[in-house]
Amino acid sequence: MDPTSVYLSSEMPDRADHLWRYTSWKKTHPTGDVREIPDDISSPKVVLRTIDGSPIPEGITLLHQKTDSEGLPDEETITKSFLEAVTKNSKFTLSVSPRFRSSIPIIVDIQAEGDYCAAHLCLEVGKLSEFEMVTLIRGDCDWFGLMRTGSTGEGSICNDVLVNKMTGGSLLRVESVSIPRNSQFKSGTVSSGSKLTKADLRYRMFGPGGSLNVLGSILSAGKMSLDHHIEIYHDSPETFSRLDWNSACGGSSKTVGTGMLRVSRGSNGADAAQLFSNLLLSGEAQADSIPELEVSEHDVVGCGHGTASGPVDENQMFYLESRGMSPRESRSTLIAAFLNSTLSEMGGDLMHGWLVSELDDDLNELWD
Amino acid sequence: MSKDEEAILEVKGLKVGIESTSILKGIDLRIPQGEIHAIMGRNGSGKTTTANVIMGHPAYEIEEGEILLNGESLLEMEPWERSRAGVFLSFQYPQSIPGLQVGNFLRKSVSSVRGEDAARGSGFRESLSEAMEELDIPKSFLSRYVNDGFSGGEKKRFEILQLMLLQPKLAVLDETDSGLDIDGIRTVAKGINSVVRGTENGALIITHYSRILEHVNPDRVHIMIGGKIVASGGPSLANLLEDNGYDWLEDQIAEGVVFE
Numbered sequence: 001m002d003p004t005s006v007y008l009s010s011e012m013p014d015r016a017d018h019l020w021r022y023t024s025w026k027k028t029h030p031t032g033d034v035r036e037i038p039d040d041i042s043s044p045k046v047v048l049r050t051i052d053g054s055p056i057p058e059g060i061t062l063l064h065q066k067t068d069s070e071g072l073p074d075e076e077t078i079t080k081s082f083l084e085a086v087t088k089n090s091k092f093t094l095s096v097s098p099r100f101r102s103s104i105p106i107i108v109d110i111q112a113e114g115d116y117c118a119a120h121l122c123l124e125v126g127k128l129s130e131f132e133m134v135t136l137i138r139g140d141c142d143w144f145g146l147m148r149t150g151s152t153g154e155g156s157i158c159n160d161v162l163v164n165k166m167t168g169g170s171l172l173r174v175e176s177v178s179i180p181r182n183s184q185f186k187s188g189t190v191s192s193g194s195k196l197t198k199a200d201l202r203y204r205m206f207g208p209g210g211s212l213n214v215l216g217s218i219l220s221a222g223k224m225s226l227d228h229h230i231e232i233y234h235d236s237p238e239t240f241s242r243l244d245w246n247s248a249c250g251g252s253s254k255t256v257g258t259g260m261l262r263v264s265r266g267s268n269g270a271d272a273a274q275l276f277s278n279l280l281l282s283g284e285a286q287a288d289s290i291p292e293l294e295v296s297e298h299d300v301v302g303c304g305h306g307t308a309s310g311p312v313d314e315n316q317m318f319y320l321e322s323r324g325m326s327p328r329e330s331r332s333t334l335i336a337a338f339l340n341s342t343l344s345e346m347g348g349d350l351m352h353g354w355l356v357s358e359l360d361d362d363l364n365e366l367w368d
Numbered sequence: 369m370s371k372d373e374e375a376i377l378e379v380k381g382l383k384v385g386i387e388s389t390s391i392l393k394g395i396d397l398r399i400p401q402g403e404i405h406a407i408m409g410r411n412g413s414g415k416t417t418t419a420n421v422i423m424g425h426p427a428y429e430i431e432e433g434e435i436l437l438n439g440e441s442l443l444e445m446e447p448w449e450r451s452r453a454g455v456f457l458s459f460q461y462p463q464s465i466p467g468l469q470v471g472n473f474l475r476k477s478v479s480s481v482r483g484e485d486a487a488r489g490s491g492f493r494e495s496l497s498e499a500m501e502e503l504d505i506p507k508s509f510l511s512r513y514v515n516d517g518f519s520g521g522e523k524k525r526f527e528i529l530q531l532m533l534l535q536p537k538l539a540v541l542d543e544t545d546s547g548l549d550i551d552g553i554r555t556v557a558k559g560i561n562s563v564v565r566g567t568e569n570g571a572l573i574i575t576h577y578s579r580i581l582e583h584v585n586p587d588r589v590h591i592m593i594g595g596k597i598v599a600s601g602g603p604s605l606a607n608l609l610e611d612n613g614y615d616w617l618e619d620q621i622a623e624g625v626v627f628e
Contacts (some may be wrong), residue, residue, distance in 0.1 A: 319465070321459050324448055327448070333476065336467070337513075
């Protein structure tokens with residue numbers, strides 16, 4: 001069945017579902033009329049470049065076409081079929097050759113303009129490759145839908161960061177990535193754009209020795225509402241995952257982080273942990289974090305989850321003020337440090353420096 | 369030159385409380401320029417409160433009294449303004465700040481206290497490099513997060529590194545010697561002496577033990593009990609106290625002995 005038919009024949013999601021508890025599909029849908037698939041959804045401008053402006057190295061290409069990729073178990077039908085339907089003519093494939101190596105991070109630069117815009121980016125990563133990439137989304141589109149699907153290569157090492165720099169509007173982001181044997185995958189999210197974000201990020205380790213770090217540095221202000229749902233599947237022995245999600249929430253904004261960690265039977269030696277940390281910058285800001293576990297294998301190294309929320313620490317403020325920093329500088333420094341503790345884990349020095357400069361701009365703008 | 373202008377720090381009749389509990393019950397203290405003074409006392413005697421109040425910790429309520437830096441009142445200043453005016457506090461328990469790199473923090477601090485030019489270029493790098501070498505701190509320290517995962521000794525050396533870079537007029541060192549081995553104490557004492565001796569600056573060292581004082585050789589030692597300075601004297605007072613204990617000192621005071 002084609003995705004349009006799948007979507008239209010599906011039952012609309014209930015708010016009792018874990019995924020839809022905080023931000024409903026009606027609120028996420030571009031028009032709010034969930035029985036409609038708008039036909040005026042455009043394709044964004046997508047450009048491949050390097051972080052330092054150097055030429056694109058040989059072995060990495062971006063094609064305006066789709067590569068088939070296997071989905072993940074328990075994928076959410078509504079958003080997937082909806083995005084499949086609206087990205088028929090907006091599919092891109094980032095292809096990375098086997099044994100490709102580069103120390104210069106690649107940027108997939110996506111410029112989304114107009115009322116509604118959507119894209120499907122497929123990742124096709126070759127064996128034993130080592131690289132870093134940023135998916136940068138920006139523009140002033142009212143509604144942007146982004147689906148990213150694919151698999152990392154066996155034995156590959158990939159640091160992949162999505163940076164949301166949109167100037168407003170809504171973002172629907174759906175991601176499913178498969179991680180094979182001995183592959184190390186870091187998935188970072190840096191978000192300070194979009195008035196409303198609904199993200200459904202799913203990762204599956206299906207080969208022994210797979211390793212996954214999911215990291216979030218989320219900055220919300222004004223009336224932003226940022227809802228990230230992260231599901232991690234351990235579906236093979238000796239797999240490792242960590243989720244560290246830091247959200248700094250100001251104004252009357254709201255951030256939501258829901259995690260689902262699943263360890264299937266037979267995934268002995270799995271080692272998994274999830275931690276959501278929220279820094280509340282105003283009395284009206286709201287942060288909800290709900291990590292959940294479903295562990296079906298008893299022979300695991302560890303499976304834990306936790307959540308912590310609180311305001312800026314007064315003792316840390318005093319320490320910085322005692323070093324001559326004004327209350328505003330101290331507060332801004334502590335917010336940046338809080339976000340940097342996950343940001344610095346997302347990639348190497350070059351990537352980190354670039355991410356810090358991107359976030360600094362937003363910190364300065366948001367708190368002015 | 370008046371008496372107030374000659375003193376780097378003057379504390380007059382200072383009474384301080386927290387949540388309606390009185391802690392400091394009338395402190396008088398005067399540190400002339402170029403001098404190092406020490407305060408010794410039992411746990412809970414008000415030593416750390418004195419240090420925090422000089423720095424302007426917002427949790428404390430000043431009930432009475434005055435604190436002057438070079439004759440200028442500190443009480444109306446916020447902590448950051450006091451820092452920029454020349455006050456430095458080496459914390460007993462320095463705060464860890466995950467995510468904030470030491471190098472970045474030092475640059476921001478120096479820029480805030482001494483101006484942007486002092487935190488730029490080769491001049492800053494050279495003074496940082498020299499201070500780190502003097503304190504036996506490796507270069508890799510700069511990329512670590514502030515006090516995050518530091519040992520007790522590393523935290524104290526880092527406080528002294530900040531002291532050397534910020535070049536304050538008044539350094540208040542709250543139990544900087546605790547957690548340090550004898551080599552660490554020697555190194556830290558060297559740092560304190562280099563900032564104060566032969567300058568118009570001053571320092572107030574708060575400590576439980578006399579061993580750091582052997583290396584710093586303070587000009588005056590003050591003993592604090594129950595929120596008051598009950599005895600003051602030369603460096604030998606610290607040894608006398610360490611040999612005989614606080615109970616002995618209290619008995620002596622009760623018998624009318626004056627330590628001055």
